[in-house]
Amino acid sequence: MTGSPSTVAAFFDMDRTVVLCNTGRVYVQDMRSRGEIGFMQMLRLSTILFRYKLSMIDMNRVMVHAANALEGQTEDFLEGRCEKIFDERVRQTVSSAAVEAIEGHRRLGHKVVLLSASTNYMVAPLCKLLNMDDFISTRLETAEGKFTGDYVQPMCYGKGKIHWAREYADEHLIDLPNSYFYTDSYSDLPMLMEVGNKRVVNPDPRLRLHATIKRWPVLHFER
Structure with a gap:
């Protein structure tokens, strides 16, 4: 690898990578336990989340409804x-292997950054817990402390992650071709192609197949 350590970032997806759960599903389960949604609503939302993990749904439409x-x-x-x-x-559910990877990059002088499709309200607590340098996430639009019913586009998902990662790289003088990205999801393939160091973690079936064909490193993060 070339370039100064200070220009290198290690980007980490959150769900099924740094934490070994789907935080969206956890949020839905919490709503169900509070009696805020019924069983059928929970089932419908869980199906949406499952299809999201398989990249079988238009997440921008889902985000519009959520906002x-x-x-x-x-x-x-x-x-x-x-x-x-x-x-x-x-x-x-925080993975000890993920924590070790984060600390390893920190020792090398790399910036460690969460890069997640989840909203900042779920990502920020993890960033704080692990003392990471920063996070990039989907953001809901607010006015006077209340949600407007819209979100800041593009959503930090798929090619949207490239948009926000490039903006972050420009602002912090990060060299993306020398940087890293850790993820489990095939939906993150565009962002994996953006960095020079791909790190596939606990991959879904489509990403596992792609990583095998491309001979990318496949890691197994456990608790």
């Missing part, structure tokens, strides 16, 4: 709820 559902709700409410869910349900 609309929060219109008028306070940002403080969602922030507090996500912090509580993180502490009670997500923190315990």
Whole structure:
């Protein structure tokens, strides 16, 4: 690898990579336990999340519906709820192997950055817990502390991750061809192609096949 360590970033996806759960599913389960949604609603949302992991759904349409559902709700409410869910349900699934990888990059002088399709309300607690340098995530639009029912485009998903990663790289003088990206999802293939060092972690079937064909490193992060 060439280039100064200070110009290299290690980007990490969150779900099934740094944490060994799907935080969207955890959030839905929490809503169900509070009686906020019925069984059929939970089943429908779980199906959407499953199709998302297989890259079989238009996530921008899903995000529109999710943002609309929060219109008028306070940002403080969602922030507090996500912090509580993180502490009670997500923190315990943090992968020790992921933590070791993060610390390894930190020792090399690399920036360590979470890069996730989840909203900042779920990503921020993990970033803080692991003392990572920064995070890039999907952001909901707010006005005067309340959600407007829209989100900041593009969503940090698929090619949208490239958009936000490039913007971050320009701002922080990061050399993407010398940087790293750790992910489990085939939907992140565009971002994997953007960096010079691909790290496939606990891959879904489509990404595993692609990684095998391309002879990319495949890692297994466990608790």
